[in-house]
Amino acid sequence: MKLKLRHIPLLVLGLYATSSSAMEPFVVKDIRVEGIQRTEAGTVFNYLPVKVGETIDDQRAAQAIKALYGTGFFKDVRLEQEGGVLVVTVQERPAIAQIEFTGNKAFPSDKMKEGLKQIGLSEGMIFDRSMLDKAEQEIKRQYLSQGKYGATVKAVVNPLERNRVAVRFDIEEGAVSKIRSINIVGNQVFEDSDLLEQFTLTTPNWMSWWTKDDQYSKQRLTADLEALRSFYMNQGYLEFNVESTQVSITPDKRDIYITVNISEGEKYTVTDVKMAGEMLVPEDELRTLITLQPGEIFNREKLTSSSKAIGDRLGNDGYAFANVNAVPEVDKEKHTVAFTFFVDPGRRVYVRRINLTGNTRTRDEVLRREMRQLESGWYAADKINRSKQRLERLNYFEEVNIETPAVPGTADQVDVNLDVTEKSTGSVMFGAGLSSSEGVVFGVTVNQANFLGTGNRVSAQVNTGKVNTTYSLSYTDPYFTPDGVSRGFDLYRKDVDSSSLDVGSYSTASYGAGVRFGIPLNERDTFSMGLTLDYTSIDLESDSPDRYKDYCDSTSGCDNTTLRLDSGWTHDTRDNILFPNKGVLQKLSGEVGLPGLDQEYYKINYQHTWYKDVTKNVTLMLNGELGYGASYGSQDFPFFKSFYAGGVNSVRGYETSAIGPRDIDSSTGDDFAVGGTKRVVANAELFFPVPFIKDSKQFRLSAFLDAGSVWGQSGGTNIEGNCDGASDCLRYSTGVGVSWYSPFGPIKLVLAKPLNEQEGDKTEVLQFQLGSQF
Template sequence: MKLGITLRHILLFVVACYTTSAMALEPFIVKDIRVEGIQRTDAGTVFNYLPVKVGDTMTDEKATQAIKSLYGTGFFKDVRIEVDQDVLVITLQERAAIADITFSGNKSFPSDKMKDGLKQIGLSEGLIFDRSMLDKAEQEIKRQYLSQGKYGASVKTVVSPMERNRVGIRFDIEEGAVSKIRSINIVGNQSFETKALLEQFKLTTPDWLSWWNKNDQYSKQKLTADLETLRSFYMNQGYLEFNIESTQVSITPDKRDIYITVNISEGEKYTVTDVKLAGEMLLPEDEARKLISVESGEVFNRQKVTDSSKAINDRLGNDGYAFANVNAVPDVNKDAHTVAFTFFVDPGRRVYVRRINLTGNTRTRDDVLRREMRQLESAWYGADKIERSKQRLDRLQFFSDVNVETPAVPGTTDQVDLNINVTEKSTGSVMFGAGLSSAEGVVFGVTVNQNNFLGTGNRVSAQVNTGKVNTVYSLSYTDPYFTPDGISRGFDVYRRDVDTSRLSGNIGSYSTSSYGTGVRFGVPLNERDSVGAGLTFDYTSVDLTSSSPIQYRRYCNGNNSNSTDGCENNSLLLNLSWAHDTRDNVLFPNKGVYQRISSEIGLPGLDLQYYKIEYKHSWYKDVTPSVTLMLNGEAGYGDSYGDNPFPFFKNFYIGGVNNVRGYQTSAIGPRFYDSVNDRGYAVGGTKRLMGNAELFFPVPGMKDSKQLRLSTFFDAGSVAGDYKYQVGGVDRTLSTSVTDLRYSVGLGVSWFSPFGPIKLVLAKALNAKNETEDPNKPYNDDKTQILQFQMGSQF
């Protein structure tokens, strides 16, 4: 009975709110409208919400509509309508506005970031104050702290009235300490040790890297992902019936320590007894079976089953069957612990791409994107062509994100559209940088690049890089689509200065200044192969000193080996190359092959008549998802074919942080004794051979880092040639072989830091040769270097 009376009184009160303010209005013509009580709201805003204007007839119905309309704005907490001699009087009481939002005690999140977060839920300075939003704001702030593992965080809100019907809101925050995972316990495991299972988890108890990766802070999402990883681990080991029975997460009363317990049931290990194919087979059965990696007689592996279904699905997608479905149905024998699989293939309808729609490219022209498309409009759908198109757009480096969708065309069963949305990024840069190298010392550089000049996809670059050994000034322009078929054309102008006297005494002293200009072309043969050709006119002046080796002085001055005069050389250089690239990533490849053959030929008719040929072959294999094996081999050969000898400043050198580590830069190879300076100089050679085997792996605790990785390596290399010298005035020749290799092993760190790439190497030379200096003939005296480094881009 009391409840009934209460509800009736509430109902009467609500009705009174509408009727008392507009009770028994006699219809009248509105001569004027007056608004009272407003402090912040503009009168025009009120007029916009009124259903009546001056000159209209005011009625009870319109008065009720006006009250509802003004209440509905949310600006007012009280609305009254009165009449004063045919003047409509609107009396309003505004709701308070939020004048200020402040925070105290927040150390983990800056106040401006917290304000941005609250704005997303409707609480912001200048908005109408709604007390119901405070609880929501408190929960949002707590949620942010929970994401950082601070389960003891508390939030209190203080609302302070201010002048002009405004309020100030202050959030008093006690962050508390970060809750740490103190124990992760797995119960029920018999086949694997707990330590091996915990290695599958990203969540860990505190260790030396926890300050960086925060993996000792509990997250429900992370735990869910870890449990799925654990399930996959067991499934891939044959445990078909594996199950996670329960998971308990407990926290101590002081909210500092978290304990996780996972109860599992392993079940029995299953063996595959048979693999069959069924359904509509559009592929030859032999070809389809080659795509299935599951074999009869082996232990069940869920990953292999998933990969097999995907391989068949992708193969059908390449032929236009975009909606193919391949389902692996198991036939489980629980008594014998065996399982047989039947792959049911449903190709669906073959579809073609109706239209390619491009969005997001506000600066880049459409044709720059379309020329990278390998999937064509009005052609059969090809999953491999679409994926290759996406890869080519990514490799342009014009976009931070490339999103591809293939929605079905409404009203059809055999058509899809290819929607490509790109997010453009800045393609122009002016970089003022510095590098540091154990060989070059400090290197300063200024680089101006525009890789997408005026949205055309053309590249313009200007560089100035100065080091104590190498100095480069260059300007280049490249049109990657000089022809519609993808033939590129580029122009280069450069100056390069080399001063070997500043290279730690490893190389015979000389300096060169080269000026040149050239044109080059690149011709794609297919998606992975290309050839290049270029023609460059080069002028090189050689300066010698009294400490320059006799071989250098003879090159410039014939038999007058005592002269320190230099020489000048004009040459017309022909560059030819072929490249094959299947790497999945240019910076940090995980798999694929890169091959390149390049040649440099000094054409007849000018001073330099020589040729150099180089070959490089790099092979990458992902041993595990985070470990990559790299095998690299390089060979080079040079010789002259005219009257003049092979130019010594074109010799090959080896040794240093970028080839055979553990040896000083260019330190490997025969040396000649210089009596003036009482030391030996390496002179390089016309033959070069090098090999590297390197295993790349992530930094422990940072498996997902794309910027930092470790490596262990084995290097081998040598240079060789025919070296002329004199003994007692008689000319002699020493011929060496590139099979006289030097070896080294070591550890390396590569980091693509915000300051540029950094490389740090700790290496040990295994068979350095240190012969006694002999002023009468070439000798070996390899200079070693245990610690080597390079910071910044070396051009």
């Protein structure tokens, strides 16, 4: 017998009506609640849709019972009449007094309780037996995500006094299921090893305990199959297809076998690339954005990036919803394909409003002044992307998210919704570092990068090392003027003790105060200028080199006052400051001791660093540095301003400051580096990820080739192998290194070998630094 759906509401009302026992209508003079143990009577009165003085009949009684059932507090509700009193008799559902777990090792009990609370099962809540199956499935799902396919979960309910229950989940975790084999069937062009390199899933290896890449996941397998498809498509196999995938598990739930059946198809060549549609940007300009050219092997990555580049270019002119589709014309007999890029720019839109959320401490103006997209201006995708980059580089926020929804009811307006997640920008750090040149470095830094939410930076720093000891106090206003000119003030004291370096023995104590300005020339270029009054006291020992003593005799003595002018230009297009993958960094800086005081000299430095992402995970870095210094007037060039090379940050494999001319101390007979007024350094370095650690943003390996020379000072003539000219002093080295941005600060470890070591050179095979000194 079939029950029609329209009869169900009648049956439900009939069920409620039976609980009210076909009540005769009467006026309620009072209401009495019976059977409650934990629930307050006021709670029942609140949900009961009948009040004293009202008339109740069968229909209202059914409504009252339905309302009380709907609370979920009761498993039985009855209404009765005693004279003019409405008697509400209830039977409460039990409450969950406690939830326990047995046999769980992979997940802590408190974490599992938090997970069950998300699905509505927790201590103190009303017990609902229907939730047990859901809870069991949720717990089992968590174990499946860890590859434990043999895990079993059973819920046990024990009644307690006062209408309560205890829920216990008995868990048998079982062993972790491992992928024992990934078999690819149907490949003829590429070897299995080449295809398996595209997979993140793999069979057990020595790093699987850390990466968990030998544990099956349906989501990861789907991603791997898409990566395999992209690999073939980028090699020209337009018709590649995954025919089927089989995943089997052994009866003991320990071993998993994956079989992927593929069809490679033929390799296709591109015969023609055309454009069609509405060309609001000159076609010649759009064609330069297409990287897939006729005569090339088909490459899906190039095709996708070309469509995106055209869409982004249209987005820069306000066409936020431009649609670019590359439609293929396939010739299966000749195995060729032609593409037509259909361009639909859509309607040009402008930004109505920029909405800010999440900045509870940071003032709105701090965010708005970094925005390159303006309200009431045409939408520009490049300006919005640049705005996000500038906000991220502030380092005030953990996350910066920008959305551009269309304004409801309009066809030509969007809003820019900017949501940030703030992080702590103030810190008091006590730390220590270790360097092969500085030794142990102790430091304390009090820093507030976003002082009172204004975006101004205040910093006090103390760093003590074997060579350099610095005390400084600085304040920077990055927007001293509305157009982005920054102004900063600095107070410092810096002590240098060279006794542990391969240079002549001396020490200096410098005190100074200065003011500096930064002037943005455009989005990537900045010009800086500063003026500093510096007092430097030079302390020479009896065994200090004669050339140092001669310097003090030829000038006003070992105490010098300098009014120093600093200026510089910086061009920075790097995509990341910590671990760049592409972009250029150029720096031109100079300092001049202005005439009229004790030191009259100038120094010029130029650095050009170029990054190129050779592949997704491999980056090539080329760096070149030039330095030149001289004195003017009758003053000698200050020896403590000389250039040096060698060490972990210039030419690795040689001791810090060891490259260049050398001299002999007449009193001790020891030779030392004298530095120079000219310096050149060149580095070529290939960065790549640490094996078995994929997509790490903290580790990076490198192989490098360094070269550098310092000259311009005359060395001692009786030192074997000494050098005076640029070519004579040129040194090469090669090696490998690892960088780790650790919680304790950046760590750099280098293993280097000099390639043209000369007699008397000071070399180091292993060099390292820990802390912010590099």
